[in-house]
Amino acid sequence: MTKAAKNAVEPKVSRSLETSAPTTELPGANKTVGNSTPERITTGQSPRKPRLMNILLDKLREQPEPVQASERRLVGVLMDTETDNDFDNDFDAVNDTDKPSTSSASQPEGRNDDPWIGETQIGEISTRSMTFTYPPGSTPLPRYTIRRGVGIGGFGEVYFAVSDVGKEVALKRIQRNLEIELRGVSQCLNLKHPNLVALFDICRDSNDQSWVVMEYVAGLNLRQILDESPNGLPPVEVNRWIQGIGAGVHHLHTAGLVHRDLKPGNIFDDLGLVKVGDYGLSKFISSSHRGGHTESVGTFHYMAPEIGRGQYGREIDIYALGILLFELLTGQVPFDGESCHEIIVKHLTATPDLGGVAEPYRSTISRCLEKDPRKRFESVADMLASLPLGVADAGVPSSARQSSQEVSCEEFEPINAILVANIVDPVSTNRLGLEGVQSPTFVDEPVARAAQSSWHELSRWWSGGSQTPESKTAHQFEKWILLLVAGFLILANRFWLVPMLTLVACVYVPYYIIRQMVLHSRRQPSYAEAQRIATVVAPQRQAISPSAWRNGVRNELRAKPTLHRLAELNTSWIAAMVSVAGLTLVAGVIGLDNVPVFASSIAPYAWLAVIVLSATCGILGLGKLWECDEGESLPRRLVLAGVGAGVGFLAYTAGGFLMIPLDQGLVRDIPSSFSMNLYSGDGPHATAFMAHFALLFVCLRWWKPVDPLRRKRLSLWSVAVAVAAGWAVHQVLPITGAIGMWSAGGIAIAVQLSAPWVNSRTPQRNLSQPQQATGDVVNAAQAGAYDA
Amino acid sequence: MSAIQSQENTQALPASRWRLWIDGCGGYLLLTGTQWSVGGLSQATTADICVRADWPRSAGSIERIDGDYFWQGRNSSDAKVLLTSGTPMPVPGSAVMTLDQPSQLSDTAVLSLNAPHRFDQHVDGVVLVRETVLIGSGNECHLRCRDASERAILQLKENQWYAKSGLSGDFYRLDPGHRLVLQSLAMTLETA
Numbered sequence: 019m020t021k022a023a024k025n026a027v028e029p030k031v032s033r034s035l036e037t038s039a040p041t042t043e044l045p046g047a048n049k050t051v052g053n054s055t056p057e058r059i060t061t062g063q064s065p066r067k068p069r070l071m072n073i074l075l076d077k078l079r080e081q082p083e084p085v086q087a088s089e090r091r092l093v094g095v096l097m098d099t100e101t102d103n104d105f106d107n108d109f110d111a112v113n114d115t116d117k118p119s120t121s122s123a124s125q126p127e128g129r130n131d132d133p134w135i136g137e138t139q140i141g142e143i144s145t146r147s148m149t150f151t152y153p154p155g156s157t158p159l160p161r162y163t164i165r166r167g168v169g170i171g172g173f174g175e176v177y178f179a180v181s182d183v184g185k186e187v188a189l190k191r192i193q194r195n196l197e198i199e200l201r202g203v204s205q206c207l208n209l210k211h212p213n214l215v216a217l218f219d220i221c222r223d224s225n226d227q228s229w230v231v232m233e234y235v236a237g238l239n240l241r242q243i244l245d246e247s248p249n250g251l252p253p254v255e256v257n258r259w260i261q262g263i264g265a266g267v268h269h270l271h272t273a274g275l276v277h278r279d280l281k282p283g284n285i286f287d288d289l290g291l292v293k294v295g296d297y298g299l300s301k302f303i304s305s306s307h308r309g310g311h312t313e314s315v316g317t318f319h320y321m322a323p324e325i326g327r328g329q330y331g332r333e334i335d336i337y338a339l340g341i342l343l344f345e346l347l348t349g350q351v352p353f354d355g356e357s358c359h360e361i362i363v364k365h366l367t368a369t370p371d372l373g374g375v376a377e378p379y380r381s382t383i384s385r386c387l388e389k390d391p392r393k394r395f396e397s398v399a400d401m402l403a404s405l406p407l408g409v410a411d412a413g414v415p416s417s418a419r420q421s422s423q424e425v426s427c428e429e430f431e432p433i434n435a436i437l438v439a440n441i442v443d444p445v446s447t448n449r450l451g452l453e454g455v456q457s458p459t460f461v462d463e464p465v466a467r468a469a470q471s472s473w474h475e476l477s478r479w480w481s482g483g484s485q486t487p488e489s490k491t492a493h494q495f496e497k498w499i500l501l502l503v504a505g506f507l508i509l510a511n512r513f514w515l516v517p518m519l520t521l522v523a524c525v526y527v528p529y530y531i532i533r534q535m536v537l538h539s540r541r542q543p544s545y546a547e548a549q550r551i552a553t554v555v556a557p558q559r560q561a562i563s564p565s566a567w568r569n570g571v572r573n574e575l576r577a578k579p580t581l582h583r584l585a586e587l588n589t590s591w592i593a594a595m596v597s598v599a600g601l602t603l604v605a606g607v608i609g610l611d612n613v614p615v616f617a618s619s620i621a622p623y624a625w626l627a628v629i630v631l632s633a634t635c636g637i638l639g640l641g642k643l644w645e646c647d648e649g650e651s652l653p654r655r656l657v658l659a660g661v662g663a664g665v666g667f668l669a670y671t672a673g674g675f676l677m678i679p680l681d682q683g684l685v686r687d688i689p690s691s692f693s694m695n696l697y698s699g700d701g702p703h704a705t706a707f708m709a710h711f712a713l714l715f716v717c718l719r720w721w722k723p724v725d726p727l728r729r730k731r732l733s734l735w736s737v738a739v740a741v742a743a744g745w746a747v748h749q750v751l752p753i754t755g756a757i758g759m760w761s762a763g764g765i766a767i768a769v770q771l772s773a774p775w776v777n778s779r780t781p782q783r784n785l786s787q788p789q790q791a792t793g794d795v796v797n798a799a800q801a802g803a804y805d806a
Numbered sequence: 807m808s809a810i811q812s813q814e815n816t817q818a819l820p821a822s823r824w825r826l827w828i829d830g831c832g833g834y835l836l837l838t839g840t841q842w843s844v845g846g847l848s849q850a851t852t853a854d855i856c857v858r859a860d861w862p863r864s865a866g867s868i869e870r871i872d873g874d875y876f877w878q879g880r881n882s883s884d885a886k887v888l889l890t891s892g893t894p895m896p897v898p899g900s901a902v903m904t905l906d907q908p909s910q911l912s913d914t915a916v917l918s919l920n921a922p923h924r925f926d927q928h929v930d931g932v933v934l935v936r937e938t939v940l941i942g943s944g945n946e947c948h949l950r951c952r953d954a955s956e957r958a959i960l961q962l963k964e965n966q967w968y969a970k971s972g973l974s975g976d977f978y979r980l981d982p983g984h985r986l987v988l989q990s991l992a993m994t995l996e997t998a
Contacts, residue, residue, distance in 0.1 A: 289921035
């Protein structure tokens, strides 16, 4: 059975009650539940002493077709005599979708003569769209405003509502099985446990409908979480869930209640806390109620086999916990099948396959799933004790635990440890910048303080800082005399002096160490000291990889405002003009050497400048547009082809304007068959120029030389490649004077000189920071560009 | 660059606010515009996005530029940080807020909070709307309704919301205060 089928079998119960809530009617929209597949309830008379499982099997045999995925759910209701009529009315309202819609409160509470009334009612209810009776904004209860529907349970609709003072609650509208639900809820109203969904109150609205006010659970239920983890949850999460569930169920048991409907859909992750909900079906355990005179709504995958014998002790919860534990670990239920009949039979007879479950979970599950309830764990506490759960943390939000784990994993030295290390290790002291700070414990120790003071005085005397120059010679003499006397005394008394000093050391050193430890354990650094130490010992910034650096800078480039970007482009264009002018000047000085300067001799250089400048401006514009990401090559090449065609047309037009002889300088004779559209006897046409430059722009990745993240500011290799490409293109599509080849070189130089460049070796600055003045904008625009 | 993008980049649009309640799914605060202030909840909070957490009243702002979202701290000297999908925002405090852009076809983003923190106004998430919002059970949907059998598309045109079920079909107007039922999805819009 698929997961979807399991979901369908498990939690969905539809409802049929509709009111006149304002609803936009759409053609084809599933406006009411009644518009969808009608619900079908199979009923039958049964003996007063019910045998639920037998009846279930009988009914299933009457319906041999397998359970359809996402369509059916079996609800078995076994009820005692005094509740017959309530169920009669409620289930009548549930299933007769063809009747005019009414509220459950408007249903008469009296007898109903429908023939399907019986102790066992089996319903197959289609899963359909959830259409809630009350739209957001409704106030069926005076102090609560409904915000949205949350879900539809077996007993009614659940809404998310907010009280007048802002308290978030869940409102459960009791539509069916009124007495049963209210009885169960009232018994649970005063239960308090962090792993149980709290019930606050029971209220009646103006239509005499009953509402249960309970805690709103914002998180997902376990069913939704397991659906997203088809192979089960990690062991840590399994432990968290099963411990939370177990704690809540154990509290129910100690209060004399049995949940009887444990399943993933009834268990929630309330912002990190595991909560067991929907325990309104719980029933007090008593000798009179352990028999068959109770009602049960169960889900087949989690239903203990003894339910068929009418036994409803806490063992059925332990059985369900075993199923849940298996599902948490594996993502599957141990007893699955294509039909409800198959599932029930497996519960009754099959041994679960626990081969994929590790110990000790395997033993725990195996004992929980014993067919004989007496062989199972006697209590949930016993069951939890058999698991390696460690410290009870079910009540601790997962986020809090995660945070604490993260903190504990931090590889920072504790501040106290750093302080101790500073005292012992002068190197680390210097590193921390604490060399000028004396250890307070060292100073405070009386003997050490006296010795230090004496040594300090002796040092001052030895250095002779207070001596005048006249007495310096005498002081040197005194020092040497004292040194000799001290050496003589030590040598003369070494026989008793060494043992005595050893004895003193044996006493004083342990005393000193213990004193240090005690005082340091008590002492806390001041805020300023701790902050200074933390600043000094802060982990050094790791050298980032080139790819990480590129990603970081690229992200900052993306953050650049458009105005900032336009300013940069404007500056680049100005720089391009200057660069092209300079290049043209250099080319002219070299080319016009020993040549008479006439207009006709200058014209080719002007022509080249026009071509290079137009191409450079176009490429700079595209580069500015593309600097945000690496981009794809093909689309960019296509765009560049268009720009190249435009440059070619401009070159042809400018050549004509400057009266350049276009038929000169072709690399070879153009055969007439080559292309009449490109060439003629007068030389290349405009189309030839356009094709030439388009090809030149396509074959090179021109966005690379203008990329701010290029390796070098000016790469001669790029210039050489561009010239070579221009030469190659000229061999295919020759144009006048190999102007394309010279243009390629000029463009490669001009764009690199004009485009911004971020030097990876210099400290990175924020490229997206907006500047305050226009001048600053320009400067900032070029900050990354010209800091070579 | 489209005209809309140019307009957004040159001038931050004021945020308009709606709340969308989807039965069986959740409640969401829909915010339009291009820049939204973020802060912790207090009596004097005027932030567009209020979080019930130990955040300052004005923690910073989120800005959308050309489909990318950036975090700007409350100090103008703070660097603008690109928010990548699923990465927590650099807000000091205990709450962890993440921005997700689940759909490649839409620039709309969804803000969510890790447990145990919640947004103000009792909503489960905040949607920074850029024209369309996708609702459904898939991971690519902005508003994930796990039990939804089909997708729905919300679209904002001229300050009016429209919705349709599936990729084909007609749009229906989603008026504030009226519940709209599209197949299995029932939603109600209200101004916030």
